[in-house]
Amino acid sequence: METNRNALVIAQKEFADNVWSPRFIMLILTFTIIVFSKSYLVGMQVEGNILNSFLDVAQFIALFMPFMGIALGFDAMNKERESGSLNVLLTHPLFRDNIITGKILGAMITLALVVCVSIVTVVGIILVISGTELSLLMLKRLLIFTILTYLYISIFMALGILTSIVSKNATNSLIYDIAVWLGLCVAFGMIVSTTASITTGHMPLDLSDNDHFLELNADIQKMSPAHHYAMTVCGRPSLSWLGVSSEKPNVHGIFDTEHTLGQWWNELWTNVIILLITPIILIIVSFITFLRQDI
Amino acid sequence: MKSKNMFVIAQKESTDHVRDTGFLVLLATYTVIIFASVYMSGSLVHQESSALLGSINVTMLSRFAPLIGIVLGFDTVVREKKSGSLNVLLTHPLFRDNIIAGKLLGSMLVLAAIIVFSVSVSIGTLLIFYGLEIGYTELIRIAVFTVLTFFYVSIFLGIAILISTIVKTATDSLVYNIVIWLFICIVFGAILKTIVAILTGQISTEGVLITQLLNISPIHHYAEAVVGKADLSFGGVGVDRSTIAGIFDTRFTLTQWFNEFWTNLVVLIVTPIILLIITFITFLRKDITL
Numbered sequence: 150m151e152t153n154r155n156a157l158v159i160a161q162k163e164f165a166d167n168v169w170s171p172r173f174i175m176l177i178l179t180f181t182i183i184v185f186s187k188s189y190l191v192g193m194q195v196e197g198n199i200l201n202s203f204l205d206v207a208q209f210i211a212l213f214m215p216f217m218g219i220a221l222g223f224d225a226m227n228k229e230r231e232s233g234s235l236n237v238l239l240t241h242p243l244f245r246d247n248i249i250t251g252k253i254l255g256a257m258i259t260l261a262l263v264v265c266v267s268i269v270t271v272v273g274i275i276l277v278i279s280g281t282e283l284s285l286l287m288l289k290r291l292l293i294f295t296i297l298t299y300l301y302i303s304i305f306m307a308l309g310i311l312t313s314i315v316s317k318n319a320t321n322s323l324i325y326d327i328a329v330w331l332g333l334c335v336a337f338g339m340i341v342s343t344t345a346s347i348t349t350g351h352m353p354l355d356l357s358d359n360d361h362f363l364e365l366n367a368d369i370q371k372m373s374p375a376h377h378y379a380m381t382v383c384g385r386p387s388l389s390w391l392g393v394s395s396e397k398p399n400v401h402g403i404f405d406t407e408h409t410l411g412q413w414w415n416e417l418w419t420n421v422i423i424l425l426i427t428p429i430i431l432i433i434v435s436f437i438t439f440l441r442q443d444i
Numbered sequence: 445m446k447s448k449n450m451f452v453i454a455q456k457e458s459t460d461h462v463r464d465t466g467f468l469v470l471l472a473t474y475t476v477i478i479f480a481s482v483y484m485s486g487s488l489v490h491q492e493s494s495a496l497l498g499s500i501n502v503t504m505l506s507r508f509a510p511l512i513g514i515v516l517g518f519d520t521v522v523r524e525k526k527s528g529s530l531n532v533l534l535t536h537p538l539f540r541d542n543i544i545a546g547k548l549l550g551s552m553l554v555l556a557a558i559i560v561f562s563v564s565v566s567i568g569t570l571l572i573f574y575g576l577e578i579g580y581t582e583l584i585r586i587a588v589f590t591v592l593t594f595f596y597v598s599i600f601l602g603i604a605i606l607i608s609t610i611v612k613t614a615t616d617s618l619v620y621n622i623v624i625w626l627f628i629c630i631v632f633g634a635i636l637k638t639i640v641a642i643l644t645g646q647i648s649t650e651g652v653l654i655t656q657l658l659n660i661s662p663i664h665h666y667a668e669a670v671v672g673k674a675d676l677s678f679g680g681v682g683v684d685r686s687t688i689a690g691i692f693d694t695r696f697t698l699t700q701w702f703n704e705f706w707t708n709l710v711v712l713i714v715t716p717i718i719l720l721i722i723t724f725i726t727f728l729r730k731d732i733t734l
Contacts, residue, residue, distance in 0.1 A: 172620075175623060179623050183635070189641065190641065220619055324467075324515065327470065331477065336477045336480065339483075343480040346483070352487045
């Protein structure tokens with residue numbers, strides 16, 4: 150009981166630190182403005198089913214929201230270590246795993262806040278501008294979309310926390326995270342296509358006889374969390390820039406109302422599982438690393 | 445004597461950059477991105493080799509090259525201040541303007557090297573994989589393109605150094621810089637379209653207001669001068685406005701190109717200079733305490 154309370158106190162402190170830091174406030178403002186402008190444009194151009202036009206917004210979220218997760222996680226541990234407060238903290242009667250649990254919990258709660266704010270902004274804007282109706286069915290799908298987005302971004306948050314434990318100072322940890330983010334989300338499509346094209350000796354946009362190339366391309370694509378997010382949300386293998394995509398699933402993502410949620414699950418459950426498991430694995434790794442680390 | 449001090453600091457600054465692991469990691473990522481993007485866009489036009497030089501992926505270059513400027517500049521001043529070495533440095537017989545001028549010079553030298561390097565990566569990819577032919581005229585144009593890119597990226601270097609003089613910690617500085625990068629290079633067009641749509645109620649990209657507002661962004665001037673498009677950001681205003689399709693349009697001479705785009709050129713050259721002057725003034729008047 151006592152130990153749980155310790156973790157919660159640290160989580161509360163971490164949450165408060167995050168929410169009140171000027172950096173965080175600026176980031177959330179930026180992302181709200183960007184998401185607002187994207188969804189405003191989508192809302193104005195829309196005809197028919199609103200959520201089909203969600204692709205544009207989803208692409209933006211898939212490419213750039215990971216930075217938000219990184220910004221929440223990258224200095225979780227080495228901030229304390231650099232300022233020396235971690236040593237002081239450990240002289241108190243609490244365990245190391247309390248500290249890391251509290252930190253992760255605090256960051257997770259902050260992230261939930263961010264995701265909710267941005268999704269509510271998107272949906273609100275699209276509804277106000279286009280004036281379409283939102284049924285209960287759609288609300289259910291939106292809820293799942295929110296959860297998927299949350300899982301996706303928490304992968305990057307967990308990665309941020311892990312690098313913050315491993316690396317010596319906060320700046321380096323942020324730079325490594327940015328490099329991973331650019332490589333895995335923004336430019337992953339073109340890097341994969343180039344790799345596949347060079348290995349198979351086949352031009353990326355030559356459409357004849359390209360089975361081998363497309364197969365390799367699809368295989369490498371599975372390494373990125375952005376791929377799994379894109380599959381579940383809009384039924385596309387890749388949302389990043391300049392990628393080549395093939396092998397589209399029958400269900401076009403979570404907002405495809407021609408299929409039921411059961412069909413969606415049957416078709417794409419592997420992707421959902423990966424989205425769920427990756428952050429857990431990363432968190433476990435950071436747990437172990439932190440517990441065995443010399444401070 | 446005074447300028448010797450400056451060169452010593454410049455030398456130290458560029459060595460620090462080149463040996464920094466974070467910088468090297470980001471440089472590697474950037475090189476991979478540039479290579480992959482040129483490879484992809486080169487394969488689009490691999491039949492007709494005349495237009496091949498135009499397939500240097502200026503869009504990706506204009507979006508990602510600023511990151512190099514940012515990573516070179518974001519901790520220039522704040523790192524020295526934090527570690528206390530700025531105080532020690534100032535007890536030596538050298539002036540504050542020597543320090544900041546040396547730092548600027550050092551970062552700009554590294555930046556110039558990287559821009560030349562990334563242009564060579566682009567051209568080299570086209571040469572190796574698609575058999576591009578390069579004549580004398582192309583070489584001049586590639587040189588002009590390199591210089592333009594250098595000015596464009598040094599705008600971001602200027603912003604980064606300015607922010608590093610103002611803020612308290614290096615991580616804050618990097619986060620603010622990334623946000624500025626997102627705004628200017630990635631979503632500027634989309635935000636502009638939204639503002640115009642709210643104000644006028646239209647989504648058309650041809651209006652007077654939108655073309656005037658576009659002038660704020662450095663990416664607009666770079667895009668005009670290099671490819672003759674109004675905007676290169678993500679989901680932006682993708683209209684071709686000028687008759688000349690930028691620097692690689694071989695139907696026109698360089699003089700015609702210059703007559704058409706000299707205003708953009710002037711903006712690209714003047715903006716980094718203004719930013720550097722602001723940085724100078726801010727640093728000279730700053731209170732340096734830990």
